[in-house]
Amino acid sequence: MRRTAAALVAVTALLLTGCSGAADDPGDVLTVYAASSLTAPFTELGGQFEAEHPGVTVRFSFAGSSDLVAQLQEGAPADVFASADQATMDKLTADDLAASAPVPFATNTLEIVVPADNPAGIRSLADLESTEVRLVVCAPEVPCGAAAQRLAERAGVTLTPVSEEQKVTDVLAKVSSGEADAGLVYVTDVRAAGDAVRGIEVPEAGSVVNVYPIAPVTTAVDPSLAQEFVDLVVSDAGQRVLSRAGFGPPDATSGDSG
Amino acid sequence: MSLELTASVGDRGVDVALEVADGETLAVLGPNGAGKSTLLDVVAGLLRPDRGRVVLDGRALTDVGDGRDVMVPAYERSVGLLAQDPLLFPHLDVRGNVTFGPRSRRTPRREARAVADRWLGDLELTDLADRRPAQLSGGQRQRVALARALAADPRVLLLDEPMAALDVAVRPALRQTLRHVLADRTAVVVTHDVLDALLLADRVVVVEGGVVVERGPTTEVLTQPRSGFAAEIAGLNLVSGAWRDDALETEEGLRIVGEPAEAAPAPGEAAVAVFPPSAVSVFLTAPGGSPRNAVDVTITSVEPQAGHLRVRGGGLSADVTPRSVAELGLAPGVRAVFVVKATEVTVYPRS
Amino acid sequence: MSDPRSRLGVPRWILLPALLGAGFVLLPLVAIVARTPWGRFGELLTSQASQDALWLSLRTATASTLLCLVLGVPMALVLARSSYRLLGVVRSLVLLPLVLPPVVGGIALLYTFGRRGLLGQTMEVLGIQVAFSTAAVVLAQTFVALPFLVVSLEGALRTAGERYEAVAATLGARPTTVLRRVTLPLVLPGLVSGTVLAFARALGEFGATITFAGSLQGRTRTLPLEIYLRRETDAEGAVALSLVLVVVAVLVIGVAGQRRSAL
Incomplete structure (x- = not known):
């Protein structure tokens, strides 16, 4: 023993x-x-x-x-x-x-991310205002969420996300699985995520640079x-x-x- | 016939047929693992035999095999079961336990309680009605379990070694109660205690290795055992008669003096005197000192048993050493006197 | 009986690793208490976000515990009382969430109830949307908590055995009556501790929730999620909320322990 x-x-x-x-x-x-x-x-x-x-x-x-x-x-x-x-x-x-x-x-800027087939037909920040669109962003407590909040303010749009995630990866996962119609993440994140998602450039993004x-x-x-x-x-x-x-x-x- | 059973259960090696008449108590004797409890489970509807029939008052409760498939669920059989372990519901008090049967049959609360109280009174449990099972002694628990089974008003009562788990000291009292309860009841009692068979049952079947090896009236099977098991546990000397002047008197006028059991028979009541062959001494002529129980017999057989010889004569048996047999020249046809001390004889009432 | 070894029944040297183990579990709890910003404690706990999270956690954990009872009691009964041969395999599979990382559970739930999941597509057509709703939190919690209830109830059922049930049947009780008046009362201690365990597990659920339900204040952000998020900006606040969860857990375990020793 x-x-x-x-x-x-x-x-x-x-x-x-x-x-x-x-x-x-x-x-x-x-x-x-x-x-x-x-x-x-x-x-x-x-x-x-x-x-x-x-x-x-x-x-x-x-x-x-x-x-x-x-x-x-x-x-x-x-x-x-x-x-x-x-x-x-x-x-x-x-x-x-x-x-x-x-x-x-x-530096890094935000971009709209949608599933590859873009089921909600998102083209601009303004499209995200619709309550029909299931939007996922980062929580304001984390940098990407704070940036998204500022971007919305600068662009004069009101966002009503269905979820405020802790991490960029969580946002991407929900968009790539089709659970969410759109998300706001950094350009680099969209690029790293591959083919499951598509990035939509946001003209206003230049005003919020990380x-x-x-x-x-x-x-x-x-x-x-x-x-x-x-x-x-x-x-x-x-x-x-x-x-x-x-x-x-x-x-x-x-x-x-x- | 009130209850008929034929059953074979393959994986337990049981293949048995038996019947119990209305109001009769049948004892099933047999060694451990002989399949006795299996029989009860089949009757109670807790076990489905591979093939077999259980018929109660003409209604088939179980009828399986050869394409037949009748299996009346246990709760619709009206067959009560009293096991070795009382299995009182620990979360209910005594009255709650006894009320359980009637309540399960949708008897109104008040009526169920009346039934329960009657049985509690009958079995002298009224004072314990509000206790929890954990607060009772073993004997009290088994008594409550009996009241609970009876309160459900079963057509047949099955008893599976009801006293095996009890203290030897409390068995006589419960046995007395069972005698009283089983008097006119259709019942099957599984036991390996000769006394249970003798005092509770009208008839006996002996089950060994899953099959019935012997059956007949209790005294017959116990005094003239033909199967190995019956010979082993029985082989007792049983003398039937009536209780007169503090002794048992047979029809032939033989008087046997002994100690009455827990409840002495009333004068004139049928009784049985019981004593083991080992308590019997054999003489060629009546010894001096005028022993109270001396029976003249003609020896019918001398058989070897484990460690001694069993000498039979006059319907009684005596165990004797080989040396005595040789010295006395005991052999079939020889006349001898069987002597047994009164203190070795127990007399039981036999109603 | 003066020798402690004979009284304890274990060799004395066992005490050292045993104490180390106890310390290993208890010391972190002490550390949380030590780090708690008592000065701001009240203010931290009464913030809207904290209250929303606490209230949501209590609500969802209660709901999922009820769901566990509704689904788990029948499951435990079937597992404990049937002799069906494949049941062993079924049992192992059903208990899988017990050993599965909750994140994996969350992903699995997503592919089941999610928009493009096995059932989710049909549900979507029927107008039922689970994802990102409080219902999703309840599903995630139930998924991880259910095995706890099933395991402890099944154990209790097996220990209790079927003999009381057989006796009840011979007394004329139908199966439903037997279940209600004999089986469930007999396994009540097991049922209570299983329920408490399930509640505690639901309350602490994190991985499956964050993967499957998302995180939104007042709707899907339960206390564990709030704690994790709070760490980003306010470590002290996270500690204070952690302490709340520790206290609730201690209460729950205490209640369960008391019930078990009382019965």
């Missing part, structure tokens, strides 16, 4: 150290915390960075910006943080966790390596990758940041 218990403890310990140990082992590791919407372009940039820095492994944690900053505040070890909005980045700087001033590196800032984190193991990653993101090469994913250039801002 005692031996069984001891074996159990040993196996458990092995399993636990196994998961973290393997990744820590080889050379330098750069840990990047980035907003979910950056998954595709940042993964590509990570590959480029590893190619330019032999022996360095780039490890990503993609999640909602506010989740990530909460983890950083609780002491999670990261080298770089890229946020989907300025407000969330401000939380990091407020806690003195940014090693240098955050740099804007991309700025993505990036900054090295004070807990960085190798601050210069962290800075080099930030440099790559803002470089021309980095901008090309981001542009392909649908992001706008950082200077496309019209003075309104989310």
